[in-house]
Amino acid sequence: MEKIVSLCKRRGFVFPSSEIYGGIGGFWDFGPLGVLMKNNIKRLWWKAIVEERENIFGLDTTVIHHPKVWEASGHLASFTDPLRECKSCHKRFRADKLTGENCPECGGELTEVKQFNLMFETYVGPAKQTANKAYLRPETCQGIFINFANVVDCMRPKLPFGIAQIGKGFRNEITTGDFIFRDREFEMMELEFFVRPGEDEKWHDYWIKERLKWHQKMGIKKENLRLFEHPKESLAHYSKRTVDIEYKFPFGWAELEGIANRTDFDLKNHSKFSGKDLSFQDENGEKFYPFVIEPSLGVERMMLALLLDAYREEKNNKVTRVILSLNPKVSPIKVAVFPLLANKPDLVKLARRIYEDLREDFMVAWDDRGNIGKRYFSQDEIGTPWCVTVDFQSLKDNTVTVRDRDTTKQERMRIDKLKEFFENKLK
Numbered sequence: 001m002e003k004i005v006s007l008c009k010r011r012g013f014v015f016p017s018s019e020i021y022g023g024i025g026g027f028w029d030f031g032p033l034g035v036l037m038k039n040n041i042k043r044l045w046w047k048a049i050v051e052e053r054e055n056i057f058g059l060d061t062t063v064i065h066h067p068k069v070w071e072a073s074g075h076l077a078s079f080t081d082p083l084r085e086c087k088s089c090h091k092r093f094r095a096d097k098l099t100g101e102n103c104p105e106c107g108g109e110l111t112e113v114k115q116f117n118l119m120f121e122t123y124v125g126p127a128k129q130t131a132n133k134a135y136l137r138p139e140t141c142q143g144i145f146i147n148f149a150n151v152v153d154c155m156r157p158k159l160p161f162g163i164a165q166i167g168k169g170f171r172n173e174i175t176t177g178d179f180i181f182r183d184r185e186f187e188m189m190e191l192e193f194f195v196r197p198g199e200d201e202k203w204h205d206y207w208i209k210e211r212l213k214w215h216q217k218m219g220i221k222k223e224n225l226r227l228f229e230h231p232k233e234s235l236a237h238y239s240k241r242t243v244d245i246e247y248k249f250p251f252g253w254a255e256l257e258g259i260a261n262r263t264d265f266d267l268k269n270h271s272k273f274s275g276k277d278l279s280f281q282d283e284n285g286e287k288f289y290p291f292v293i294e295p296s297l298g299v300e301r302m303m304l305a306l307l308l309d310a311y312r313e314e315k316n317n318k319v320t321r322v323i324l325s326l327n328p329k330v331s332p333i334k335v336a337v338f339p340l341l342a343n344k345p346d347l348v349k350l351a352r353r354i355y356e357d358l359r360e361d362f363m364v365a366w367d368d369r370g371n372i373g374k375r376y377f378s379q380d381e382i383g384t385p386w387c388v389t390v391d392f393q394s395l396k397d398n399t400v401t402v403r404d405r406d407t408t409k410q411e412r413m414r415i416d417k418l419k420e421f422f423e424n425k426l427k
């Protein structure tokens with residue numbers, strides 16, 4: 001983990017938020033490479049969930065909803081973690097994560113367990129009064145439930161169908177840590193898949209399999225993934241059954257994605273609290289509340305799993321090569337272009353032409369610093385799958401070398417074939 005944290009800082013993936021002021025716990029900023037990687041993760045999820053499926057629609061709702069939403073969803077009453085505070089040093093801890101009866105920091109006496117609501121509060125409008133109190137959403141799916149009738153009216157879908165959303169979520173976690181694993185501000189990718197009651201268990205199993213396949217397609221090793229069946233007592237207030245896809249993080253197996261059967265809990269409650277009928281009428285005129293299967297994944301947590309899974313070191317003589325063997329689709333940079341020597345104008349001119357041409361279609365990097373070996377190593381460390389080098393032969397026959405990150409093999413290729421080559425590789 002330490003190596004990943006340091007690589008992320010050094011190479012511009014992740015910075016502590018507000019670092020010049022000493023940081024703010026549980027908040028992270030994403031640097032030039034981090035934002036590229038995050039966008040790739042979101043795009044690949046959206047493609048697999050929305051674009052490749054006929055019956056799943058996208059949505060983009062606000063972060064702040066009408067406060068009644070959180071009453072109806074049960075979050076005001078139940079979105080809590082058990083909290084104990086040290087009477088001496090006043091540090092606060094999650095009671096379910098404590099091992100002893102005393103403060104783990106100073107040994108002081110702890111208070112009784114209190115329930116702490118994780119929602120961030122704010123006020124809408126200029127008056128800071130209870131009537132204007134609102135919350136930053138702790139999950140994106142409520143925006144989907146409250147727009148259920150809008151989407152049904154516009155799209156006229158038949159069951160089963162889904163509504164998907166990617167967006168920010170906020171949780172005032174009692175304790176954060178493990179880098180970007182548990183944050184107070186993060187992005188979620190959520191699908192609400194509406195099914196006929198009675199068919200919910202079958203569709204739940206379907207989505208568990210689909211999501212597990214997707215994680216492997218993204219490049220995560222099979223042996224680092226497993227399923228965890230939540231025991232009845234640890235289920236969220238809305239869930240009939242939840243299965244987590246867990247990843248083998250350096251601090252142990254932990255939830256990567258949750259896949260819940262939320263039943264008709266949310267649609268029914270929003271109908272009750274809003275007075276609007278959110279039941280669904282099928283093609284035979286039958287009216288009922290559909291059940292919901294919900295795969296829900298955090299973008300940052302996915303990014304951490306991908307980085308950890310891809311990281312490797314290769315020792316050759318005294319030199320260590322650090323490689324991020326990311327799936328090329330996930331890699332921030334797809335191709336790096338180098339002139340063999342930076343002080344030869346003909347090489348630089350041709351390399352610049354190739355760089356500018358490839359940049360129209362791919363995320364491409366330029367590097368002409370130091371020797372070529374160092375440039376290759378520098379790209380390996382950030383997961384760039386291919387490096388193109390323009391050398392003296394290029395000036396004679398319009399070919400370049402393409403070096404592969406994982407094998408380090410180089411092949412000569414005609415310049416006019418490069419685009420097609422990378423396109424095929426990225427398909």
Ligand code: GAP
Nearest residue numbers: 139141181182183186256257258296297298301
């Ligand atoms: N709507 C369902 C829901 O919110 P969850 O299990 O609480 O379920 C879903 O969260 C996913 O969001 C988790 O599996 C994890 O990937 C991510 N996530 C949850 N809390 C997080 C946090 N504090 N920081 C980063 N990611 C988080």
